[in-house]
Amino acid sequence: MTVKEFEIFSLLILNPKRVFTYEMLMELVWEEDYTYYSRKAVNNHVSNLRRKLKIAPNLPDYVKSVYGIGYKFEAKGATALYVCCRTFLIIFFTNQTKPIFLVLVYLDF
Numbered sequence: 001m002t003v004k005e006f007e008i009f010s011l012l013i014l015n016p017k018r019v020f021t022y023e024m025l026m027e028l029v030w031e032e033d034y035t036y037y038s039r040k041a042v043n044n045h046v047s048n049l050r051r052k053l054k055i056a057p058n059l060p061d062y063v064k065s066v067y068g069i070g071y072k073f074e075a076k077g078a079t080a081l082y083v084c085c086r087t088f089l090i091i092f093f094t095n096q097t098k099p100i101f102l103v104l105v106y107l108d109f
Contacts, residue, residue: 004029005049008042012063012073021070046071 001009007029011020020028022039050063064074 001049001052002045004045005052008045008071009049009053009063009073012071016073016075019066019070019072025070042070 008025011025011028022042025042046063046065050061053062060076062073062075064072066072
């Protein structure tokens with residue numbers, strides 16, 4: 001996973017069900033004026049991210065498109081467990097029968 005893909009994923013996963021517009025993603029991930037880049041840059045990174053998260057064909061897409069607006073993270077039927085220490089945030093998603101995935105976020109502040 002590239003740095004940009006990880007930053008997009010971290011932003012989405014830390015704010016489940018919140019819709020992020022293309023402009024918001026550009027400002028928060030690229031930290032630049034979104035008019036310099038196109039929506040295609042965001043689309044390409046999200047497409048690559050989805051492909052890397054899809055480790056089995058029967059798994060749903062967790063990064064959902066909101067037509068004409070942007071993206072959101074949604075894991076239906078999943079429960080998130082957050083564990084935070086000084087420098088890392090660990091997010092563990094599970095449904096009732098099995099783990100879905102684990103995310104480790106480095107906190108740089």
